[in-house]
Amino acid sequence: MISTMTPSGAGFRNLLQIGILLLVLASPLSAQQNITAASVLPDEGRYANRPFPNIVAQSLQRQRFQLSEIWREKPVLLTLVFTRCAGICSPFLMSLKSAVDALGGLGSEYRVVVLSFDPRDTPSDMAALAKHIGVSSNGDWIFGTSTAAEIERIAQSTGFWFRWDAERIQFDHPAMLVGVRAGRIARLLVGGEVLPVRLKEVVDELRGEFVPAYPLPGRALFRCFQYDPAVRRFKPDWGFLLLLLPGCTALFGTFWVFHSARKTPDDSPSLSP
Amino acid sequence: MEISNNPRPNDVQPTALRRMTFIWMFTMLTLFPVLLVLGFFMRALQANFMSKLQPEWFYAVLTLHGLGMVGIWYVGSMAGVSYLLGRYVRPSLAISKVAFGATLLGVVLLLACTLIGRMGVGWYFLYPLPLHSKGVWPPWATGAFLGSLAVFGVGWTLWSLDLLRAIAQRYSFSAAMAWHYLKGRSEPEVPPLVLIVTVSMVSALAGFVAAVVVLVLYVAEWLGTGFTNDALLMKNLTFFFGHVLVNITMYLGVAMVYELLPAYAQRPWKTNKVMALAWNTVLFLVMFAYLHHLYMDFAQPHWLQYLGQIASYMISVPAAVVSIFGALVLVYGSRMRWNMVSLLLCFGVMGWAIGGVAAVIDSTVAVNVRFHNTLWVPAHFHTYYLMGVVLMILGFASYLGEERGQLAERMGLTKLTVSLIVVGGYGFLLMFYYGGAHSVPRRYASYPQEVAQGAAYARLALVFISALLLGVLLYLWDTGRRCWRSFSVSS
Amino acid sequence: MPQEQVFYFFIVLAVVIATVFVAVGWSTRQAREVHSGPAYKLRKFFFVGLSVIFLGLLAVTLPRTPYSAEISSPDRIVHVVGKQFAFALSESPISTEKEWEEGTYAAPVEVPAGTSVEFRVTSLDVNHSFGLYSPGHHLIAQTQAMPGYVNRLRVRLEEPGRYTVLCLEMCGMDHHKMRAVMDVK
Numbered sequence: 030m031i032s033t034m035t036p037s038g039a040g041f042r043n044l045l046q047i048g049i050l051l052l053v054l055a056s057p058l059s060a061q062q063n064i065t066a067a068s069v070l071p072d073e074g075r076y077a078n079r080p081f082p083n084i085v086a087q088s089l090q091r092q093r094f095q096l097s098e099i100w101r102e103k104p105v106l107l108t109l110v111f112t113r114c115a116g117i118c119s120p121f122l123m124s125l126k127s128a129v130d131a132l133g134g135l136g137s138e139y140r141v142v143v144l145s146f147d148p149r150d151t152p153s154d155m156a157a158l159a160k161h162i163g164v165s166s167n168g169d170w171i172f173g174t175s176t177a178a179e180i181e182r183i184a185q186s187t188g189f190w191f192r193w194d195a196e197r198i199q200f201d202h203p204a205m206l207v208g209v210r211a212g213r214i215a216r217l218l219v220g221g222e223v224l225p226v227r228l229k230e231v232v233d234e235l236r237g238e239f240v241p242a243y244p245l246p247g248r249a250l251f252r253c254f255q256y257d258p259a260v261r262r263f264k265p266d267w268g269f270l271l272l273l274l275p276g277c278t279a280l281f282g283t284f285w286v287f288h289s290a291r292k293t294p295d296d297s298p299s300l301s302p
Numbered sequence: 303m304e305i306s307n308n309p310r311p312n313d314v315q316p317t318a319l320r321r322m323t324f325i326w327m328f329t330m331l332t333l334f335p336v337l338l339v340l341g342f343f344m345r346a347l348q349a350n351f352m353s354k355l356q357p358e359w360f361y362a363v364l365t366l367h368g369l370g371m372v373g374i375w376y377v378g379s380m381a382g383v384s385y386l387l388g389r390y391v392r393p394s395l396a397i398s399k400v401a402f403g404a405t406l407l408g409v410v411l412l413l414a415c416t417l418i419g420r421m422g423v424g425w426y427f428l429y430p431l432p433l434h435s436k437g438v439w440p441p442w443a444t445g446a447f448l449g450s451l452a453v454f455g456v457g458w459t460l461w462s463l464d465l466l467r468a469i470a471q472r473y474s475f476s477a478a479m480a481w482h483y484l485k486g487r488s489e490p491e492v493p494p495l496v497l498i499v500t501v502s503m504v505s506a507l508a509g510f511v512a513a514v515v516v517l518v519l520y521v522a523e524w525l526g527t528g529f530t531n532d533a534l535l536m537k538n539l540t541f542f543f544g545h546v547l548v549n550i551t552m553y554l555g556v557a558m559v560y561e562l563l564p565a566y567a568q569r570p571w572k573t574n575k576v577m578a579l580a581w582n583t584v585l586f587l588v589m590f591a592y593l594h595h596l597y598m599d600f601a602q603p604h605w606l607q608y609l610g611q612i613a614s615y616m617i618s619v620p621a622a623v624v625s626i627f628g629a630l631v632l633v634y635g636s637r638m639r640w641n642m643v644s645l646l647l648c649f650g651v652m653g654w655a656i657g658g659v660a661a662v663i664d665s666t667v668a669v670n671v672r673f674h675n676t677l678w679v680p681a682h683f684h685t686y687y688l689m690g691v692v693l694m695i696l697g698f699a700s701y702l703g704e705e706r707g708q709l710a711e712r713m714g715l716t717k718l719t720v721s722l723i724v725v726g727g728y729g730f731l732l733m734f735y736y737g738g739a740h741s742v743p744r745r746y747a748s749y750p751q752e753v754a755q756g757a758a759y760a761r762l763a764l765v766f767i768s769a770l771l772l773g774v775l776l777y778l779w780d781t782g783r784r785c786w787r788s789f790s791v792s793s
Numbered sequence: 794m795p796q797e798q799v800f801y802f803f804i805v806l807a808v809v810i811a812t813v814f815v816a817v818g819w820s821t822r823q824a825r826e827v828h829s830g831p832a833y834k835l836r837k838f839f840f841v842g843l844s845v846i847f848l849g850l851l852a853v854t855l856p857r858t859p860y861s862a863e864i865s866s867p868d869r870i871v872h873v874v875g876k877q878f879a880f881a882l883s884e885s886p887i888s889t890e891k892e893w894e895e896g897t898y899a900a901p902v903e904v905p906a907g908t909s910v911e912f913r914v915t916s917l918d919v920n921h922s923f924g925l926y927s928p929g930h931h932l933i934a935q936t937q938a939m940p941g942y943v944n945r946l947r948v949r950l951e952e953p954g955r956y957t958v959l960c961l962e963m964c965g966m967d968h969h970k971m972r973a974v975m976d977v978k
Contacts, residue, residue, distance in 0.1 A: 078911075211866065241944065275509065275539075275542065276508050283466060287474065357967065361963065422965070430918070430940065431920065434877065435965070534939065534941075537939075597858075598935055604860050612851060619840070619844065623836060635823070635825035638818075640818075640821070655810050659806050667855070667859075668858065669799060671859055671934060672796050675935070675962060735803065736800065738796075739797055739800035740796070740931075741926065741930065741931050741932035743924065745963040
C-alpha cells in the first residue's frame, strides 16, 4: 500500500465509507511499516550497482518519456521532490543547481531529472518549481511527474521513503540524489545539500572513472592524505609532514654534524676538495 | 676504475677498537646460530612437526627471529665498518659501548616480550596489531616491545651520528660525498668505504627518525588517550624505517667488500666519478624505494605507487653496474688469494645480485599482485640478506681472525664450510621461491588444505637448513678459534 | 600460471648470475692484466642494456596495475570485512561487528561464471589482507584490508568453482586459519 494518499477526513455513512476509512487507516499503517523499514536514510551500500527502474514519467510539455531514453544518451542525476514542500526540497534543489553550475559538465556529461513523488503535483507545478530554481530555460534539467506506482518502484530500488505528516500537512522525506549510469545505480547521495565535492564524486563515477579506495570516517588525527573529491586526488594532510620529517631531519642533522665537527688538530688537515 | 698492482696496506687497528669489535662480533655470532635454530623451528612447524604446539609460539618466534636477525646484522655491519673506518678516521669507542649496551638491553626486552610474553607481531610490527593481542600477549609485552625498539633506536642513532662525526672531522661533507669526483677531480682521495658509510648514515638517520615518529604515535594510542592513528600513515612510516634499515645494512656490507676485497685481489678499488654518481643516486632513491611495500594499499596515491616501482628499478642500476660489475672486474684474472674471507665476500656479492633480481621482479606492481605476502617475499630478502650481507659480515669476521693470525687456514675445511653454507643456503631459499611461485602465503604457522604443498616444501627446506647450520657451526668454530688467537695476540 | 613463468624466468637469471660469478672466480687460476678501456666499454654496454630493459619493463608493466578500472562497471559488489580471525563476505554492506559475525556464518556468496565483481575490502580491527585464490588454488588477486579504508578490487571470475579467500597479512595467533569462500557457478 502506497503511503501517498492524502487523508480525506470524510465522514462515514455506509459500508463504502467504512471501506474508505479502512483504506485510509491502512495507509498510515503501511506508512508506519515504511518508516520502520526506512527510518534510516537510504544506504548507498545496499543499493549501489542495483538496477534502477526504467519508469515512465510525464514531462513539463505533458509528453510521456521513459528514463532509459535519457540515460541511454547520458548518465542521469535524479532526485525526488514535491512542490508544496516547505522544508528541504527547495534548498536542496538550489544547492544542486549551484553545485552543477560550479562543476560544469551538464549536458555534455550528465543530465538532471527532477521528479515529484506527490500525486497532487502537475506539470505546471513542476514548471513553476523549475522557474523558481532558475533552470526553466535549460533543457538539461528535466522536470516531470509520474504515477504513484512508478514512484513506488523508485522508492523500493533506492530506499527512498516519504510519509504524510498530518500535523504539518507536509510530506516527511529525505533528500536524495541518485546517479544512474546505463540503468544501474552508480552512486546515491543523501543529505540536506549537495556539495560540489560530493557531486564531483558522483559525476566522476558516472563517467566511469574509478577510485580504487576511499577512507572511512574516523578519528585519526594525522592522515597522510585527505581525499579531496573536488580534485579527485589525495591532498597532503598533517601526516604527510610526518612523512617528510625523517628525510628533512636526516639532512639537517647531517649538515649540523659536519658543520660543527671540530677537525682533529694532530691529524692530517681536514680534507675538502 | 683504476686497475693496477698497488694494493692498499693492511692496517691493523688500535687495540681498544679491535677489542670492541671482537666483542661485537662475538655477541653477534653467538646470537646468529640461536636465531638460525629458531628459523629451523619455524620451518619445522610449517612442515607439520610439533603440530600440537600452540600457534602463537610460531608468531612469537617469528618476531624474535625477524627482529633479532635484522638487529644483529645491522650491528654486525656497523661494527665492521666502524673497525675499517678506523683506518681513516676515529670513531668513538664510548659511543660504540653505549650502542652495545643499548643493543643488549633491547635484546633482553625483545626476548622477554616474545619468549615470555608470546608477542607475535612480526619484525615490522604492522599497526595496529601490537595493540590487538586478542588475549595472547599481555600489555606489558607491548610495552617491552616498544621499549626494545626505543632502546635500539637510541643506541643505533647515536652510533650513526658518531660515525658521521668521525668522518666529518676529516672530510667536509662534499668530500665525504665525493662530489669533487663528479667534477673530474680525484683529490682529496676519498675511499669508497667513507663514501658509502656517509650515504648509509644519512639514510640511517632518516630511518631512525621515522621509527621515533612511529613509536611516539604508537605510545600515544597505547596509553589510552583516545587518540587513533591513521593506518596508512603508520604503514608508510614503518616500512620506510624497515626498508631503510635493511638496505643500509646491505650497503655497509658492500662497503666492507670495497674495503677488503682489493687486498685479496691484489688490485686497488678506488672511488671515481661513476662510483660517486652511483652512491649519490642511491642516497636519493633509497628514500622512495620503500613505497614498493604498499602496492596492495589502494588508498596510497597512484603517483606514489608508480614512483615506488620506478625508484626500485632505478636503485638496482648503480648496484649492478658499479658495485657488482666492479667487483667482478676486480676479481677477473687477478692474483686472487682465495680463502674464507675472499670466498665469503665474493659469494656475498653474488647473493646480493641474485636477491636483487628477485627483489626487482617483486617490485613490479603487476607481478606484486600475485607475489605480495607469499613466500616469494622471505625468499628474496633472505637471499640478499643471508646469502648476501651475512656472508659479507662473516667474511669480515674471518678477516679479523686473520689479522695478526697465528693459525694457518685449512683450505679443505674452508671449502667444506663454504660449500655447506652456499648449498644449504640456496637450497633453503629455493623452497621459499618455489612456494611463493605456488601461492603459498608467508608467515603461516601451518598451511591450510588449499596450499598444503607448503608443508612439503618446508620439510625439504629443513634438510637444507641443516646443511646450512652445519656449515655455520663449522665456520663459527674455525673463525672463532682464529679470532680468539688473533685477539689474544693483540691483547 | 603466470607465477610459474616468473619463477622459471628468475631461475634462469639466477643461474646466469651464478655462472658469471663462477667463471670470474675460475679466471683467477690464470692471472692476466685487465685493461680499463675494455672494462669501461663493457660497463657502459651493461648500463645501457640494463637501462633499456628497465625502461621497457616500466613501459609495459606500469599501465597494468589494479588501480585503474579495466572493468568499467562491475556486475556485482561484494563487501568484505576482515576481523580477527575470519572474513565476512556479503552483497550487503557490513559496518558493525554483529553484521560481520553474521556474515562469517552466512552461506557463501554465489555468482555466475564470467561475473565481474567489485570487492570492497576493509577491516574492523587490524591490518589483514584479502587474498583471492582460484578453484585451482592459485592466488589471482589481492588487496589489503586496512582499518579506516575501503579498498576496491575488481576481478572477473571466469572459472567456475569454489574460490577461497586467505588472509595474507599477519594478524595474530590464528592468522593462518583466517579464510572465507565464495562460489562461482
